[in-house]
Amino acid sequence: MVAHEFEKVLKGGRVIDPAQGIDQISEVGIKEGRIVSVDKGLEQNGAVVIDVRGFVVTPGLVDIHVHAYGILGFAYPDRVGVYQGVTSMVEAGGPGVDTFAEFSALMTDRMVTSLYAGAYIRPLGIIGVDYVEGDVRSMKNVPIGKWLDLADEHKDVFRYLKIGAFGNYGTGIIKIGKGLAEILRVPLYVHTGDFSDTPDQVTTPTAYRMAEQGDIITHLYHSNPGNILAEDGSVIPDVIDAARRGVLFDIGFGGFNFSFSIAEKALAQNVLPHIISSDLQQVNVTGPAYSLSNVMSIFLTLGFSLPEIIERVTINPSRALSLDNKAGSLRSGLPADVTDLKIEDGEFTFADCAGKTRMGRQIIKPVMTFKGGKRYDVDLEWAQEEKNWLMQISEDNIPAGANSLDARQKDFLERLALSLESLDWNPTPIDLVLAEEISDRFYRTRDSIGVPMKDALLAVYECFLEEPFTYQIGLFLFRLQKPFALERMRAVAEKQMTIAGSRPDNLIVTGSPPASYK
């Protein structure tokens, strides 16, 4: 074996890579950000050796259901990514066809964790409140041409089309969604389960009947109206049939989307998830979801073996979204995305979304993540810091970040304020027509002076936010009181510029990757 074949060697861990059928004590050799080989006793001359004895070494975890962007998203999404052992994640519906450009401008190159997107069929993407989501009119139009352009332009990022099987939509939207996914040649990703109000008609069985091989149904074990059990506790036949056809089932733990009772009854009937995902978002990162690894631990308590769980957070999600040439395995040549896990013994209490608990004897704790060969030490609790998940409007003071805006951005703000002057809105309740009108005026103003999308978005956010949250722009402005919004934008526009390039410290996470906007 040639010396210096590796730059880094992870030595002595129990390597579990279900994609390659590996479960043994091995070394993992890394060079130039890629996996070179997984084998026993790799030559370590000249390599940085990282002792991982006692750890389980797996492909970097893949979470196909996270809210990193938009109305449900985080200020610092890497904190639910590499800092929790997850190297690839999929934004589950934040952007729609009308906001995908915003998503792309803001999120490209923002994170260390690879971020892919499932776009929502509603033009603005997910709204997050059921009094809007439950109204079929909020779906607006479905512009096929624009969708095709999106799928073409963002083919490396766009992974699935998300729809919601809930509310009093009837089943029409499921059929439209299935048709659109087929046109776009991406899997259909279906949220199942109503918030908690019982609709006139439960639409979930239709979703199971419509889904084809490779489509994915999420929130498999939710206990809301439209769950997978019949009144007698048996799994409804539509679910069994869907599994036979090759439809994939995903967990999407969420905030109200996972029940021990449903899970245990379904498992007793051999209805298993193919994919385990977290559905992490602002409302559940401080519990009950916490992290993907917490959801993985819950599956240990439900009787899954460690390799069975690893498979469902690596190669299974990766294959389902055609990412297996980039993630999900430790195959030679793939990016060196690796997660080291510690399995701790003890007595642990795990809670589902209804607060029901189960005792477990083991817990899975990621300790170290490698992304493209670069090491990140896990801090599971960092994501729970309030400034990461609670978006607060800076009402009394202009955020320091506004100092960094340049003359063109200030010109944009002034013009945007002028353009919005003639529109009246009140933030309660949400009026999508008005939010879209605000969005249109934002876009028209931007087009009129040619400000890049990212600069225009940041110009607005920096007027109101201390932390780098992202948010569909029309919805963001709509939720502010109009007089306050316009006055603030004008005040920032008139502010004298400080030294170019100066930047407040509070938008930069010390010692971390570029989690801030710029």
Add this chain to the structure above:
Amino acid sequence: MVETEWVFLDVDPETAEFPLTMKIGNTDVVIFRVAGRLRAIQRWCPHQDADLVDGRLMGDMIKCSLHGFIFRFTDGRGLNCPGINAEVFEVASELGRIKVRRIAN
């Protein structure tokens, strides 16, 4: 501004077990002690009527157990649920009793 009437609750705030529930007019109210300070908010979540008695205190906020929507005790604003706000009440202790009143508009 019209001052609203205080409603007294014959409970000693020093020894009471929180949360406490009561009525102001027809509105059910729940009272918490948050970092030594009394806070009062409508009992039933304005979203889907879940009981905020079961809510989780997070700093000077409460998180509904049903969907995780968070309301600020200072003004009732829903912080992660645009367009949904809760009513909060003025609450104080006086001579070993608790008094609560509707905040005048």
